[in-house]
Amino acid sequence: LYELVSAILYRLWEFYDSLDAVEDMAFVNENSGEYIDKRAEEFGLERKKGTKARVKLTFTGTEGAAIPIGTLIEDGMGNGFETLEEAVIGSGGSVGINAECTKEGASGNVGAGTITYFSSDIQGVDTVTNGEAAKDGTDGETDEALMARLNAFRQRPATSGNAYSYEQWALEVDGVGAAVVYPLENGPGTVGLVIASSDKTPVSSEKTAEVKTHIDKQKPIGVTNVSVRSVVEFAVNVSAEVDVIAAADMEAVKAEFEAALEEYFSKIALKETEIKVSAIGAILMNVSNVTDYQALTINGVSGNVGIIADGVPVMGEVNLV
Numbered sequence: 001l002y003e004l005v006s007a008i009l010y011r012l013w014e015f016y017d018s019l020d021a022v023e024d025m026a027f028v029n030e031n032s033g034e035y036i037d038k039r040a041e042e043f044g045l046e047r048k049k050g051t052k053a054r055v056k057l058t059f060t061g062t063e064g065a066a067i068p069i070g071t072l073i074e075d076g077m078g079n080g081f082e083t084l085e086e087a088v089i090g091s092g093g094s095v096g097i098n099a100e101c102t103k104e105g106a107s108g109n110v111g112a113g114t115i116t117y118f119s120s121d122i123q124g125v126d127t128v129t130n131g132e133a134a135k136d137g138t139d140g141e142t143d144e145a146l147m148a149r150l151n152a153f154r155q156r157p158a159t160s161g162n163a164y165s166y167e168q169w170a171l172e173v174d175g176v177g178a179a180v181v182y183p184l185e186n187g188p189g190t191v192g193l194v195i196a197s198s199d200k201t202p203v204s205s206e207k208t209a210e211v212k213t214h215i216d217k218q219k220p221i222g223v224t225n226v227s228v229r230s231v232v233e234f235a236v237n238v239s240a241e242v243d244v245i246a247a248a249d250m251e252a253v254k255a256e257f258e259a260a261l262e263e264y265f266s267k268i269a270l271k272e273t274e275i276k277v278s279a280i281g282a283i284l285m286n287v288s289n290v291t292d293y294q295a296l297t298i299n300g301v302s303g304n305v306g307i308i309a310d311g312v313p314v315m316g317e318v319n320l321v
Contacts, residue, residue, distance in 0.1 A: 036143055036146050036147055036150065037146070039150065040146060040149075040150050043150065043153050043154070045146075045149060045150060045153060047140065047141045047146050048140065048141040048146075048172075048174045048175075048198075049104070049140055049141075049174050050104030050105050050137075050138055050139050050140040050174075051104060051136055051137060051138045051174050051175035052100050052101045052102075052103065052104050052105075052108060052136070052137055053081075053100070053101040053105075053106075053108030053109050053110070053134040053135060053136055053137025054098065054099070054100050054101070054134065054135060054136050054137075054204055054206065055081060055098075055099055055100075055101075055110075055115065055130045055132070055133070055134035055135070056096050056097070056098055056099070056130065056131065056132065057073060057081065057083065057096070057097050057098075057099045057115060057128055057129070057130055058094055058095070058096050058097075058128065058129055058130070058131055059087075059089060059094060059095050059096075059097065059125050059127070059128050060089070060093055060094045060125070060126050060127045060128075061089050061093065061094075061122075061124045061125040061126040061127070062089060062093075062124040062125075062126075063089055063090060063091050063093065064088060064089065064124065065088065065089045065122070065123065065124025065125050066086065066087075066088050066089075066124075067083060067086065067087050067088070067089070067095070067097060067122060067125060068083070068086055069083055069084065069085055069086045070082050070083060071083040071097075071122065072102070072119040072120075073099065073115050073116075073117065073118060073119065073128050074115070074117040074118075074119060075110050075114045075115045075116070075117065076114075076116075076117050077110070077114075078107075079101060079102075079103075079107060079108055079110055079115075080101070080102040080103075080119070081099040081100065081101055081102065081108075081115055081134070082099060082100060082102055083097045083098070083099045084097070084098045084099060084100055085097060085098060089124065089125070099115075101134065101137055104137070104138075104139070104140070105137055105138070105139050106137050106138055106139050106197075106198070106199055107137065108134055108137035109133065109134050109135060109136075109137045109201070110130075110133065110134050111133050112130055112131060112132050112133050113129055113130065113131075114130065115128070115129065115130040115134070116128060116129050135197075135201075135202065135203060135204040135207075136175050136197065136203055136204050136206070136207050138174070138175045138177070138197055138198040138199070139198065141198070145177070145198065149171060152167075152168075153168060160220065161219060161220035161222075161223065163181040163183055164181075165218075166179070166181045166191055166193060166215060166219075166226075167179045167180075167181050167193075169211075169214060169215045169218055170193055170195055170211050170214075170215065170228070172214065173207075173210055173211050173214050175197060175198065175203065175207055176195050176196070176197065176198070176203070176207070176211060177196060177197055177198030177199065177200060178195065178196040178200055178231075178269065178270050179193055179194070179195045179196075180193065180194045180195075180270050181193055182194075185227070186225065186227070189222060189223055189224040189225065190223070190224065190225045190226070190227070191219070191223055191225075191226050191227075192226075192227045192228075192229070193211070193215075193226070193227070193228045193229070194228075194229055194230070194231055194270070194310050195207070195208065195211055195228060195229075195230060195231070196230070196231040196269060196270060196312055199266065200231075200265075200266045200269035200270070200312050201231075201233070201312065201314070202230045202231050202232060202233060202312075203230045203231075204230070205230075207230070208228045208229060208230055209228075211228045212226055212227075212228040215228070229310065230310075231269075231270065231310050231311065231312045232308070232310050232311050232312070233311070233312065233314045234307050234308050234311030234312060234313050234314065235299075235314055235315075235316035236261075236265070236275055236298060236299065236305070236313045236314065236315065236316050237298070237299050237300070237316035237317045237318070237319075238261065238280060238296075238297070238298055238316070238317075238318050238319070239295070239296070239297045239300075239317075239318075239319040239320075240284060240293045240294070240295060240296040240297070240319075240320055240321075241293060241294045241295045241320075241321055242284065242290055242292070242293045242320050242321070243290070243291045243292040243293065243294075244289045244290055244291060245289045245291060247289075248288075248289035248290075249289075250320065252288075252289075253287055253288070253289060253290060253320065254318060254320050256287045256288060257283065257284060257287045257318065257320065258315060258318055260283045260286065260287065261280070261283060261315060261318070262315055264279060264280075264283060265312070265313040265314060265315070268313065269312040269313065270312060272307070273306060273307055274304045274305060274306045274307060275298050275304065275305045275307065275313060276304050277296060277298055277302065277303055277304055277305075280296065280298060281293065281296055284296070299316075
């Protein structure tokens with residue numbers, strides 16, 4: 001009898017344990033893992049892949065010196081960039097060449113002037129650098145991001161080329177994480193879009209062109225022109241006098257504050273039109289070892305600061321004393 005009851009109880013345990021998996025499949029959320037992909041596929045959505053950062057490199061040296069396609073240049077921090085075309089240094093002593101990071105991910109979005117190391121010598125070439133930061137490198141779509149896109153698809157149905165249609169078409173492109181649609185922006189038959197990368201930063205002109213091409217293939221007949229542009233950076237400088245406990249490390253306080261600021265900026269990007277001083281103050285008060293603050297300013301102003309058109313807030317100078 002004991003063995004019979006034990007077997008029945010074990011089967012009951014297996015049954016109830018399997019119900020957890022059924023719940024994950026039926027009611028997906030950002031913690032549902034692979035079941036998010038399965039549910040997204042039911043709506044024609046696929047998890048977006050990571051993308052490689054792109055950048056223009058400037059080579060200097062002797063006129064006539066050739067830089068082969070696939071030339072590898074590095075930043076000294078583990079990021080390599082390969083040239084996408086062959087080029088020859090001209091009479092001006094320099095030439096610009098487009099290059100792409102060797103690996104996918106946001107880590108390839110390195111700053112200006114950082115890609116300066118040759119993996120091997122090139123005859124007649126003296127220096128190399130990037131005049132602007134690399135762009136368009138994104139990590140693969142996270143569970144949270146895919147879940148948000150799936151929820152948006154279900155809650156805001158895209159029909160007959162409405163605004164939601166254009167937003168969803170833009171978000172289908174790898175490397176695009178946010179889009180704002182402006183119907184009739186330049187008159188009847190026109191639609192304008194502003195797009196940002198997955199981490200809410202500007203994208204390259206190549207990416208805006210890619211999005212436009214993707215949308216042009218799907219737009220309704222009555223739409224004659226679709227314009228796509230990137231967001232622009234809006235630097236936010238923060239200054240404040242802070243009171244901290246006696247043993248506090250001000251460098252650690254500043255680092256924690258900056259990390260929280262970046263999270264706040266990403267959260268409000270393309271959603272809010274101003275930086276609220278109350279929000280900055282609340283963030284500051286939540287920093288470890290901070291007990292109070294005075295003289296808080298944003299871009300030199302003690303009140304709220306409006307974000308420029310098409311702007312996304314980015315970290316400027318942070319001064320805590």
